[in-house]
Amino acid sequence: MKAVLLIDFGSTYTKLTAVDVESETVLGTAQSFTTIGTDINDGLNNALAILQEKTGKVEFAETYACSSAAGGLRMVTSGLVPELTGEAAKLASLGAGAKVVGIYAFQLTEDDMEDIQKAKPDIFLLVGGTDGGNTECILHNAKMLASIQPKFPIVVAGNRTAARECERILAGCEVYICPNVMPKFGVLKIEETQKQIREIFLNRIVQAKGLSAAAELLDDIMMPTPSAVLQAMELLAQGCEGESGIGELVAVDVGGATTDIYSIADGMPEHMSTVFKGLPEPYAKRTVEGDIGMRYSIQGILDAVGIHRVAQKSGLTQARVQELVDYLKENTDKVPDGNDEMEQLDFALASMAIEEAVRRHAGTIEETYTMMGQTFVQEGKNLTKVGQIVVTGGSLIHTRRTAEIAAHALYSPAQPASLRPKKAGVWVDRKYILAAMGLLSTHYPQTALRIMKKELEYYGDPE
């Protein structure tokens, strides 16, 4: 046996997954409250004790961790035009596993600076202008950022013509120069920047967030949790040498405060006659819906889809839905626990959360008539041909109706313009191992992939 311990320091729970990389099995999972306020090792040791009750005494050969504790990796971005470099900066940050707490476009104002100061980002991503294009905006924004206190690391990934000058303006700040996230119009190039963001997270943020005490017992990986999940999803979709993947997929994590959506898919138009508009999106794309969550953001679901739909889906009256929602908003740790009404409500809320979050993530198609006849305009990713959906999150794994809820990620005739998967098999991550498998995949990709294919419950096509 060669045991590896994988740790996810979450904002609420520290979750452990122990695997044996020789037999390619999960030895056990356990969780305990994260204790970032005192000593992060307390929560870790508690969880370890729980784990070892299940597995017996295990000597771990290697230990790896990811973290979203202490607010995760909090980033603010600024670009030039909102739909172009502004969007590119957002996509880059989300894909690097960040929680984006501020998105700015055009020239930063004094008011913006006050907000940024309050937001206290861990990293700022400064972009704007294609290579050889506009330099005025990024230089202005660099000047605005130069005097901000307290300082934070700034990644500059804009017009290369302005890169060195930005560095000079920002002397005294921790500055990292990366290639332009949009070197040419309509070309997205974010990998280098994401790598840099993760490196800063590893070197600097881990210490600042009180995780260094734990870092001593880790071997070498420390990444933001969403970045670990994205890595696991890429592996699951694409496979690796010696083990095939399951093909293009959409993954959904419905949490208490946010809902994360990942798509590993090309997403370009199916037909030659379809005109593509807007920025091409990354093959591995992550979005986060901050207003869609099962407890802290429960009201957001009602606001987004309308209370009538939640009432209809749950079979409860609108008044009762609102009553329960108001209660759960305050009592965020309450779970249905056999209560029929609550189960009905959580079923409806989770279904609507998935529908809304995947709708926002997926692209759209619009039919228009021109002098040349009918034509289609696509924006964002076309996920209609994606064949697999992976779901996780408390509300989905603690119910028997998982597949029914997951089906809300699919294409719906009621929203024909939304390019969601038409037909897909559902995989359920009941043991919460996605982040752990992302971590494991750095050194043991084949093992991580085989464990995922074994441990994720396959439900087939819900239709």
Added chain:
Amino acid sequence: MENREKKVLVIGVIGADVHAVGNKILYHAFTEAGFEVVNLGVMVSQEEYIAAAIESNADAIVISSLYGQGELDCRGMREKCDEAGLKGIPLVVGGNIVIGKQKFEEVERRFKDMGYDRAFPPGTAPETTIEALRELLHMDGETA
């Protein structure tokens, strides 16, 4: 570096117009003539030209329209450019920009009133447009 020496053009076919061939010809002709060309393709909205021109710090916007509805599509472009901080950016338009047989002098006058620097009738050779762009961008004697 290599591209800043060149003048940057943003080009595309405006409105619900899917005529792609002329657009490709112009792209090659302009590139050949030494311009850096940001080609937005077909079915381009006014906002898209403007967004691309801002990011790429464009020197001029060249709008094509071949389906006869160009006059409607082109209206208000100058005002939007002003609003977006692209004050004074040269706007050039060409193609079958109006419906029916109309005197081109009339048409040209209407487009100039709308704030376009140049308007070209159907069948204009790319060389003519390139010449006009050189003049508009004060590129006398340069090879763009």
